[in-house]
Amino acid sequence: MPTVTDRSCRHVHWVLGDQLSEADLYATGFDPAKDWVLMVEAKAESTYVWSTKPRTLMFLAAMRHFAEELTAKGARVLYQRLDAPQHTGSLLGELDRALAWLQPAALHLIEPGEWRLRAAIVALQSVPVRMHEDPHFLCSHAAFAAHAKARKQLRMEYFYREMRARERVLLGKDGKTPEGGAWNFDHDNRGSFDARGPGLLPPPEFVPPDAITLAAKAAIDQVLPDHPGDTEDFAWPVTRADALTSLDRFIRQRLPLFGQYQDAMWTGETWLYHSHLSAALNLKLLNPREVIAAAEAAYHRGDAPLSSVEGFIRQILGWREYVRGIYWRFMPQYLERNALSAHEPLPEWYWTGNVAMRCLSDVITQTLKHGYAHHIQRLMVTGLYALLLGVDPKAVHGWYLAVYVDAIEWVELPNTLGMSQYADGGIMASKPYIASGKYIQRMSNYCQHCPFNPALAVGVKACPFTTLYWHFIDQHRDMLKANPRLAMQVRNLDRFSADALTAIRERATAIRQSGGQP
Incomplete structure (x- = not known):
């Protein structure tokens, strides 16, 4: 544990690796004058599935940058690094050590994105737990339950239409019917490249790793040396500022042709016209509302066709919210489903x-x-x-x-x-x-x-x-x-x-x- 003179603590606010939003932290009642922020890197989170080095680095680099930003603004952050001496190796082990050191009256956190972790935290007996519903998403658990209750079958298309109408996204002048007269422009979004290939593509949105990211990479190489994948070309945005820059570049450079070529593939071409924003969204460096608004604004300015904008927005306002609803509605039994009785090992x-x-x-x-x-x-x-x-x-x-x-x-x-x-x-x-x-x-x-x-x-x-x-x-x-x-x-x-x-x-x-x- 760090050496500090003031360990006074009202509440601990545990920020998980996919909850890197300052606004969401303050929405849980965080007071930097009274509370501590806890952030934990843990080997077990990369070994319960054999996580590749790029995936682990994405989390750790983003977490470390977020902790630095909070500290620079005066927050007290207890940050447990992957390679720290006496690290227990698990999230809950480090949580126990932090709670014993700070002795808070309560533990606050936003609902985790995994049933496994949520169940373990709910079962805690050592401290009162106040779990907040995630404000990042546009569809709450209650709203999805109401949607599902009215239907014999759950289909994303109908959920998506409800969300478009409710959030007033890409609607016509009457505020009710879809822009362009259709909810879905999939028929325009199935293009492939001709024999000449994709031609000159927008440059990749690389963010060179800084000292914080390089230190996280070194920790991974030390603690998880045998994990697959490599990080030599790691260049993902791991701060909110860099994620906003990536969003702006996508809107200007890739969105106009995103729809037409979203299903196309080409040898050796990794990035094509896709946004590469899903990691930043899922770690909460970006808010889905601002991403949707940026795409819709591009359409209204005439910078991107409706088919591209609608197809992109559907992935966020439709699929992303829909799969989250499915997950929480059917877990934990969902994980055990095997309707086709498939039992072959993964090659x-x-x-x-x-x-x-x-x-x-x-x-x-x-x-x-x-x-x-x-x-x-x-x-x-x-x-x-x-x-x-x-x-x-x-x-x-x-x-x-x-x-x-x-x-x-x-x-x-x-x-x-x-x-x-x-x-x-x-x-x-x-x-x-x-x-x-x-x-x-x-x-x-x-x-x-x-x-x-x-x-x-x-x-x-x-x-x-x-x-x-x-x-x-x-x-x-x-x-x-x-x-x-x-x-x-x-x-x-x-x-x-x-x-x-x-x-x-x-x-x-x-x-x-x-x-x-x-």
């Missing part, structure tokens, strides 16, 4: 990128290097392959939670287990998101550099995505036949000869037995 090469399929190699290598892949790379490359292969959804969830810098369980788990793996049986999505290798061929140039042919389902040159796609339909025929959006694919499978079906089944089995690759 080891998900931790290295050493795989013959070019799309998977490119996306996983990029992920381990930067802690980032955009939503289609996650859903329709790494996620799709795990779904078709039949990987245990909890193992897929653990990987996604470990590798991405923006991964916090409230947002990652429903997107992975529900949207990507369909393990919740349709709570999140109306159908499994399945496709053959031809989808990847249409949306990228990965297949040009790959030894496998996406048009083939059998044979040594057949794309494993395509083989496993037809095998998935074969395995789940009855369920898919009952889904109006996928029944046609079952009928297409029925046209296969008996010999072709046998060959698909045999090759799918061989792929699984060989660790996920032929």
